[in-house]
Amino acid sequence: xxxxxxxxxxxxxxxxxxxxxxxxxxxxxxxxxxxxxxxxxxxxxxxxxxxxxxxxxxxxxxxxxxxxxxxxxxxxxxxxxxxxxxxxxxxxxxxxxxxxxxxxxxxxxxxxxxxxxxxxxxxxxxxxxxxxxxxxxxxxxxxxxxxxxxxxxxxxxxxxxxxxxxxxxxxxxxxxxxxxxxxxxxxxxxxxxxxxxxxxxxxxxxxxxxxxxxxxxxxxxxxxxxxxxxxxxxxxxxxxxxxxxxxxxxxxxxxxxxxxxxxxxxxxxxxxxxxxxxxxxxxxxxxxxxxxxxxxxxxxxxxxxxxxxxxxxxxxxxxxxxxxxxxxxxxxxxxxxxxxxxxxxxxxxxxxxxxxxxxxxxxxxxxxxxxxxxxxxxxxxxxxxxxxxxxxxxxxxxxxxxxxxxxxxxxxxxxxxxxxxxxxxxxxxxxxxxxxxxxxxxxxxxxxxxxxxxxxxxxxxxxxxxxxxxxxxxxxxxxxxxxxxxxxxxxxxxxxxxxxxxxxxxxxxxxxxxxxxxxxxxxxxxxxxxxxxxxxxxxxxxxxxxxxxxxxxxxxxxxxxxxxxxxxxxxxxxxxxxxxxxxxxxxxxxxxxxxxxxxxxxxxxxxxxxxxxxxxxxxxxxxxxxxxxxxxxxxxxxxxxxxxxxxxxxxxxxxxxxxxxxxxxxxxxxxxxxxxxxxxxxxxxxxxxxxxxxxxxxxxxxxxxxxxxxxxxxxxxxxxxxxxxxxxxxxxxxxxxxxxxxxxxxxxxxxxxxxxxxxxxxxxxxxxxxxxxxxxxxxxxxxxxxxxxxxxxxxxxxxxxxxxxxxxxxxxxxxxxxxxxxxxxxxxxxxxxxxxxxxxxxxxxxxxxxxxxxxxxxxxxxxxxxxxxxxxxx
RNA sequence: GGGCGGUUAGCUCAGUUGGUAGAGCGCCACGUUUACACCGUGGAGGUCGCCCGUUCGAGCCGGGCACCGCCCACCA
Numbered sequence: 001x002x003x004x005x006x007x008x009x010x011x012x013x014x015x016x017x018x019x020x021x022x023x024x025x026x027x028x029x030x031x032x033x034x035x036x037x038x039x040x041x042x043x044x045x046x047x048x049x050x051x052x053x054x055x056x057x058x059x060x061x062x063x064x065x066x067x068x069x070x071x072x073x074x075x076x077x078x079x080x081x082x083x084x085x086x087x088x089x090x091x092x093x094x095x096x097x098x099x100x101x102x103x104x105x106x107x108x109x110x111x112x113x114x115x116x117x118x119x120x121x122x123x124x125x126x127x128x129x130x131x132x133x134x135x136x137x138x139x140x141x142x143x144x145x146x147x148x149x150x151x152x153x154x155x156x157x158x159x160x161x162x163x164x165x166x167x168x169x170x171x172x173x174x175x176x177x178x179x180x181x182x183x184x185x186x187x188x189x190x191x192x193x194x195x196x197x198x199x200x201x202x203x204x205x206x207x208x209x210x211x212x213x214x215x216x217x218x219x220x221x222x223x224x225x226x227x228x229x230x231x232x233x234x235x236x237x238x239x240x241x242x243x244x245x246x247x248x249x250x251x252x253x254x255x256x257x258x259x260x261x262x263x264x265x266x267x268x269x270x271x272x273x274x275x276x277x278x279x280x281x282x283x284x285x286x287x288x289x290x291x292x293x294x295x296x297x298x299x300x301x302x303x304x305x306x307x308x309x310x311x312x313x314x315x316x317x318x319x320x321x322x323x324x325x326x327x328x329x330x331x332x333x334x335x336x337x338x339x340x341x342x343x344x345x346x347x348x349x350x351x352x353x354x355x356x357x358x359x360x361x362x363x364x365x366x367x368x369x370x371x372x373x374x375x376x377x378x379x380x381x382x383x384x385x386x387x388x389x390x391x392x393x394x395x396x397x398x399x400x401x402x403x404x405x406x407x408x409x410x411x412x413x414x415x416x417x418x419x420x421x422x423x424x425x426x427x428x429x430x431x432x433x434x435x436x437x438x439x440x441x442x443x444x445x446x447x448x449x450x451x452x453x454x455x456x457x458x459x460x461x462x463x464x465x466x467x468x469x470x471x472x473x474x475x476x477x478x479x480x481x482x483x484x485x486x487x488x489x490x491x492x493x494x495x496x497x498x499x500x501x502x503x504x505x506x507x508x509x510x511x512x513x514x515x516x517x518x519x520x521x522x523x524x525x526x527x528x529x530x531x532x533x534x535x536x537x538x539x540x541x542x543x544x545x546x547x548x549x550x551x552x553x554x555x556x557x558x559x560x561x562x563x564x565x566x567x568x569x570x571x572x573x574x575x576x577x578x579x580x581x582x583x584x585x586x587x588x589x590x591x592x593x594x595x596x597x598x599x600x601x602x603x604x605x606x607x608x609x610x611x612x613x614x615x616x617x618x619x620x621x622x623x624x625x626x627x628x629x630x631x632x633x634x635x636x637x638x639x640x641x642x643x644x645x646x647x648x649x650x651x652x653x654x655x656x657x658x659x660x661x662x663x664x665x666x667x668x669x670x671x672x673x674x675x676x677x678x679x680x681x682x683x684x685x686x687x688x689x690x691x692x693x694x695x696x697x698x699x700x701x702x703x704x705x706x707x708x709x710x711x712x713x714x715x716x717x718x719x720x721x722x723x724x725x726x727x728x729x730x731x732x733x734x735x736x737x738x739x740x741x742x743x744x745x746x747x748x749x750x751x752x753x754x755x756x757x758x759x760x761x762x763x764x765x766x767x768x769x770x771x772x773x774x775x776x777x778x779x780x781x782x783x784x785x786x787x788x789x790x791x792x793x794x795x796x797x798x799x800x801x802x803x804x805x806x807x808x809x810x811x812x813x814x815x816x817x818x819x820x821x822x823x824x825x826x827x828x829x830x831x832x833x834x835x836x837x838x839x840x841x842x843x844x845x846x847x848x849x850x851x852x853x854x855x856x857x858x859x860x861x862x863x864x865x866x867x868x869x870x871x872x873x874x
Numbered sequence: 875g876g877g878c879g880g881u882u883a884g885c886u887c888a889g890u891u892g893g894u895a896g897a898g899c900g901c902c903a904c905g906u907u908u909a910c911a912c913c914g915u916g917g918a919g920g921u922c923g924c925c926c927g928u929u930c931g932a933g934c935c936g937g938g939c940a941c942c943g944c945c946c947a948c949c950a
Contacts (some may be wrong), residue, residue, distance in 0.1 A: 013910065200947090207950080224950060272949055280950055289948040349949090395878065399945070402877075406946085468921045486945085517944090521886095556912090569885075569898090575943075579886050581899050588912045599909035624903070647888080647897070662909080670908080744916085757905055782907090833894090840894085845930035854893055854931095863896090 015594035017559025038471035046077035056095035064536035079720035089152030094419035185307035188357030191415035207347035224276035241267035369413035419449030457491035457495035460508035483513040561696035562586035604678035613679035624729035631723035746781035757814035767804025800868035837862040
């Protein structure tokens with residue numbers, strides 16, 4: 001066992017993630033550490049409900065980042081001994097999934113209409129069974145410690161019951177109602193969508209000016225529109241009441257061209273006299289604003305564009321059945337012929353489009369189900385205001401609050417087949433809403449399904465078995481953290497809070513983490529169709545670089561740890577361009593760690609890790625530094641500042657443990673069987689592994705398994721360290737700080753005088769504070785100390801080091817002539833520094849007003865520079 | 875139109891109580907020193923977007939401007 005262990009270490013000079021990750025994951029899996037018992041209370045337990053990915057999807061970079069963040073939090077909690085549940089599951093994603101399957105059908109020459117609802121949904125289920133597994137495989141690749149044993153789906157029977165119950169509850173409370181109202185109609189998907197599913201896109205339109213003849217026959221009134229075809233549904237003309245140009249016309253009527261309808265001319269403050277002609281055609285059936293004006297003035301609502309996007313029978317015969325674009329052209333042509341088109345101009349403006357299909361949204365009046373949100377929003381506002389729920393970064397709280405404070409009714413019905421069908425039945429004029437179908441004959445169920453976000457809003461508690469009072473719910477609800485991208489703060493986060501407060505009377509989580517959006521390397525959006533998307537799996541296992549990388553080629557197999565490190569290190573509170581260098585840095589870190597472990601584990605004596613074995617000043621130094629690193633990293637993890645944590649770990653391990661301590665420990669490690677240094681080395685390695693494990697679980701677990709001692713168990717459930725401040729050692733840190741400075745100065749000197757790489761430079765160390773460390777300084781800087789400092793005649797240079805100087809003696813390591821030039825350069829630098837400090841201290845204002853500590857520090861530096869200069873000239 | 879971010883070394887980004895600007899990569903020079911070339915050592919490189927102001931002192935605070943990005947919003 002021990003021999004196998006050492007053999008592995010001996011042979012592998014490089015860390016190969018591909019050989020390790022699958023095996024390590026299997027160990028976690030088999031140990032069952034991802035699946036907690038449903039015991040204890042939410043306060044002592046820790047839980048996160050993963051944002052459920054769409055069943056249709058593959059994990060993209062955003063998922064990989066978010067998984068890294070959540071897994072980090074989960075692993076820290078688990079290592080702190082908490083019972084930890086990361087709730088796993090997927091979302092049925094109504095529109096997205098239905099579209100995928102529909103497209104597949106189209107390829108087979110089929111359509112869902114031909115198949116019928118039942119056969120179609122069966123087909124979707126079949127698809128879900130077949131492809132839904134990808135996601136959990138990808139999460140496993142990343143090392144995500146989700147509770148895979150307990151997977152949820154938003155279409156599970158239990159989940160469907162929960163959704164139904166919520167619908168009925170809100171209906172009975174009067175918050176859910178059915179109404180004929182203006183909705184955003186997606187003509188591509190043929191369904192209503194909510195306001196949040198609409199995005200504004202800039203469109204170049206033509207603004208037409210059309211003359212509407214006055215009924216009196218005395219002239220006409222000119223309106224402007226970008227959608228001439230909607231004039232077929234005009235029912236009024238509006239002007240601003242204060243607009244003197246039109247005041248005499250208010251109460252008169254105009255005649256709608258091509259149709260002949262009489263249009264009253266009304267006054268409404270909404271109309272901007274400055275825009276266009278100052279007269280506005282009112283089309284309550286096809287414009288959101290006009291709809292509201294129409295309701296206010298009790299105007300007729302005419303629908304000339306149907307749900308199929310074609311002109312309806314309410315329009316004159318010759319336009320019926322036309323697509324809107326075609327109708328617009330026909331209307332314009334007719335107007336031109338009649339001489340009623342008085343002008344056209346190019347016009348660029350923002351137009352609502354469906355986020356899903358990309359089609360221009362058609363505002364229509366439609367009979368839909370709505371949920372009144374105002375009452376639900378209030379408690380959701382309060383819990384953020386009073387700090388029960390905290391956002392990280394906190395500026396997102398403002399966005400959340402702004403939206404909730406201006407919330408509008410939510411259109412929740414969708415004309416789809418895949419999803420939660422409304423628990424609503426009709427028979428003649430009767431409506432039945434209930435968890436069970438109505439009794440009696442002749443009832444027909446509403447064919448619509450709910451907006452997917454309605455069911456997503458229940459995620460943190462429905463996954464735990466709500467509305468039943470399950471053990472899971474008792475143990476893990478409320479959850480601790482919700483981590484998402486900011487584009488679903490309203491769609492999802494706010495709704496979970498509203499539903500959570502309404503239905504469970506608790507907040508669904510206490511912390512909301514909003515992570516960066518990872519953009520493509522060229523700062524465009526990552527997208528498959530643009531060729532800017534990067535598949536996380538390709539970074540883990542290696543794979544082709546997407547087109548956004550002009551140099552092409554393949555990604556190396558960086559491994560999951562590298563990807564996790566890279567994503568965490570590059571993310572912050574800002575959006576960030578994907579930076580392959582960070583992933584590379586992660587890979588290098590894993591490799592460096594592996595090799596540091598090789599050095600340590602192949603050489604140490606058979607002892608227990610022990611910080612108390614620190615005897616020498618460098619031992620006390622590394623212990624102190626790692627305790628401080630522990631304190632910093634812990635704070636950063638807890639404060640959701642993951643990139644800082646990752647970079648602190650990188651720097652702390654690499655530039656302190658690896659670059660300095662390991663070099664300082666080598667003599668004792670090689671030349672003697674030193675138990676003290678072994679204990680400190682093992683302790684140091686162990687400490688780094690524990691701290692780094694939440695970021696890089698695989699390599700740390702692997703090295704952990706190679707450490708001596710048979711009863712170590714898994715690092716994933718080992719104790720997360722708590723910084724021991726009693727081991728902070730300022731004396732040791734000061735001393736080592738000076739030593740590092742000295743070594744660096746001497747190395748620089750060697751470089752400047754072009755000393756031969758292998759040869760030692762002879763010299764006297766004439767400085768205080770190196771009692772314990774002079775050998776180290778000599779070895780690391782390649783200086784050979786000659787006893788005494790009285791051979792004045794031989795000294796050819798003096799290199800200032802903290803506490804004194806090193807007098808350089810002639811040797812065959814370098815050409816003495818080089819030394820002179822370098823001394824001059826150094827002297828000039830010091831003189832400059834001295835002048836700067838003197839100038840500052842000569843400023844009476846500075847000395848008088850700056851804090852004493854700052855002034856003292858400046859004086860100290862000045863003294864130091866003067867001493868160094870004196871040394872140089874001695 | 876409103877709101878929120880950003881503008882710091884060639885690149886990607888840090889800089890949390892105002893006190894002589896940092897990291898990684900890249901670049902230059904040197905180096906096969908018995909963990910690691912996915913390495914080591916040393917070095918070069920910045921008028922901190924622009925303008926005012928507060929201060930002994932501003933990348934950091936206040937005011938204004940410019941450009942980039944995102945969110946929200948019903949100007950035809």
